[in-house]
Amino acid sequence: MMIAFNFNTFFIFILFLIDLSFASKSLVPRALHGLRHSAAQQTHSLARDLRIAFSGILASRADSNQNVVYCKPGKQVPFAAGASGNGNVTGPAGANTSGTSQRVTVTATKTGPSPTASSSPWKLISSYQGNSFFDGWDFFTDPDPTEGIVQYIDQNTAVTSGLLEINSQGNAVMRVETTPVVSGNRRSIRITTQTQFTGGLVVMDSVHIPTGCGTWPAFWTNGPDWPAGGEIDIVEGVGDYTNDQATIHTNVGCTLSSSTPSVLDISGSIVGGTNCAAQTTGNQGCGIRAATNNSFGSGFNSNGGGVYAMKWDSTGIAVYFFPRGSEPGDITARAPQPDSWGAALARWPAASCDPFKFFTNHSAIFDTTLCGQWAGAVWDTAGIPGQEQSCAQRTGVSTCEAFVRANGAAMQEAYWEVKSVMIYQL
Numbered sequence: 001m002m003i004a005f006n007f008n009t010f011f012i013f014i015l016f017l018i019d020l021s022f023a024s025k026s027l028v029p030r031a032l033h034g035l036r037h038s039a040a041q042q043t044h045s046l047a048r049d050l051r052i053a054f055s056g057i058l059a060s061r062a063d064s065n066q067n068v069v070y071c072k073p074g075k076q077v078p079f080a081a082g083a084s085g086n087g088n089v090t091g092p093a094g095a096n097t098s099g100t101s102q103r104v105t106v107t108a109t110k111t112g113p114s115p116t117a118s119s120s121p122w123k124l125i126s127s128y129q130g131n132s133f134f135d136g137w138d139f140f141t142d143p144d145p146t147e148g149i150v151q152y153i154d155q156n157t158a159v160t161s162g163l164l165e166i167n168s169q170g171n172a173v174m175r176v177e178t179t180p181v182v183s184g185n186r187r188s189i190r191i192t193t194q195t196q197f198t199g200g201l202v203v204m205d206s207v208h209i210p211t212g213c214g215t216w217p218a219f220w221t222n223g224p225d226w227p228a229g230g231e232i233d234i235v236e237g238v239g240d241y242t243n244d245q246a247t248i249h250t251n252v253g254c255t256l257s258s259s260t261p262s263v264l265d266i267s268g269s270i271v272g273g274t275n276c277a278a279q280t281t282g283n284q285g286c287g288i289r290a291a292t293n294n295s296f297g298s299g300f301n302s303n304g305g306g307v308y309a310m311k312w313d314s315t316g317i318a319v320y321f322f323p324r325g326s327e328p329g330d331i332t333a334r335a336p337q338p339d340s341w342g343a344a345l346a347r348w349p350a351a352s353c354d355p356f357k358f359f360t361n362h363s364a365i366f367d368t369t370l371c372g373q374w375a376g377a378v379w380d381t382a383g384i385p386g387q388e389q390s391c392a393q394r395t396g397v398s399t400c401e402a403f404v405r406a407n408g409a410a411m412q413e414a415y416w417e418v419k420s421v422m423i424y425q426l
């Protein structure tokens with residue numbers, strides 16, 4: 001029984017590869033065309049979908065042998081003690097009732113000293129929160145480089161169409177158009193920090209991530225001349241996924257030193273290969289999936305969100321996730337001490353990927369696209385945590401585009417609600 005099932009899965013997997021190899025040939029020109037939009041900071045090529053589809057099959061196989069593969073309680077919360085009680089931080093800056101924007105400074109948010117405040121080596125260089133959250137971001141309005149059916153809009157259009165606001169909790173909200181039926185693209189938002197950094201610690205506190213069939217949100221950082229400047233995907237996934245996938249994409253020469261989580265000292269698991277070069281691996285990248293289903297999508301949202309941190313220093317690049325309720329006190333005190341955080345969700349050690357050669361001059365980016373090269377390509381795929389059933393099955397609609405265009409109400413959950421983004425450097 002087990003053998004037969006595995007054989008069938010394997011057989012389907014082979015068919016999949018054959019099928020995809022044809023697909024990639026016919027679509028390569030589109031991917032290359034996308035790359036020419038270097039100003040658009042192309043991020044995900046079609047080939048990425050091959051890997052995603054591939055990983056979907058692998059996940060199905062794993063599911064057939066183990067009941068609980070993805071939820072290993074205890075792995076993700078290494079510092080329960082000390083997570084609270086250090087430094088009481090006030091709430092966000094409040095509703096956007098004032099016509100004048102004021103940048104909220106770090107000192108203004110602290111109500112008391114933290115024992116760790118003076119000992120953090122990380123200095124805040126940019127902060128985004130409260131009424132002034134959207135100051136210091138560029139609104140991207142080019143066509144989506146990943147071929148999603150979105151129209152990215154400018155800030156004024158976003159505000160007047162109700163897609164952008166600071167809500168009554170003082171959080172930044174970025175929505176997708178929910179008009180019941182559209183014939184082409186839905187309006188959405190993609191923003192990029194004007195601040196650039198080479199090395200740093202990016203801390204993003206969010207209470208809601210876009211979720212649902214057709215959606216593909218990301219919070220990521222990216223450098224110039226992709227992939228020369230490198231790409232670091234911190235929060236990313238599609239559809240109903242509940243487990244985050246963190247990925248790097250680089251020039252040739254950067255690899256992941258191991259595919260064994262314990263060797264990498266991470267709580268996540270390797271999704272694809274260990275060669276991170278975009279151009280020689282069909283943009284597979286080095287992807288690592290979180291073990292916990294509160295790290296993305298509805299699982300993240302129902303838990304009140306949490307805090308992501310991406311650390312880029314001489315030791316390499318690492319992504320940490322802290323579900324709401326287990327944020328380290330040094331993060332809330334704005335005096336981060338990453339050495340005390342325990343195992344990362346994902347890590348790409350410097351030994352096999354020089355973090356200052358393959359990554360440079362990054363900006364941080366939020367976006368929500370719809371369908372396109374990932375969410376569209378895996379519409380029929382099941383077997384990823386949260387997506388035990390494919391979106392085609394769940395919606396009864398055969399394509400991502402048809403579903404998204406005809407179901408504006410399904411986009412109600414396709415919004416980011418962000419408390420803050422803090423960028424530190426040593």
Ligand SMILES: *[C@@H]1O[C@H](CO)[C@@H](O)[C@H](O)[C@H]1NC(C)=O
Nearest residue numbers: 084085087088089090091111
């Ligand atoms: C933190 O400050 C808030 C607002 O002043 C207060 O309600 C809360 O009790 C404080 N918490 C602690 C642990 O001091």
Ligand SMILES: *[C@@H]1O[C@H](CO)[C@@H](O)[C@H](O)[C@H]1NC(C)=O
Nearest residue numbers: 096098099134159164165166
């Ligand atoms: C904040 O409020 C001001 C004044 O009402 C308004 O002009 C501005 O667009 C608002 N900003 C956002 C992001 O909602």
Ligand SMILES: *[C@@H]1O[C@H](CO)[C@@H](O)[C@H](O)[C@H]1NC(C)=O
Nearest residue numbers: 068071242293298299300386
């Ligand atoms: C997360 O996983 C647990 C344990 O398997 C399950 O009970 C729960 O329903 C899952 N939550 C989501 C949002 O998928």
Ligand SMILES: *[C@@H]1O[C@H](CO)[C@@H](O)[C@H](O)[C@H]1NC(C)=O
Nearest residue numbers: 196198224225228229360361
């Ligand atoms: C990175 O930024 C620095 C400072 O602005 C600039 O001198 C350098 O040319 C940039 N590097 C690349 C690869 O864009």
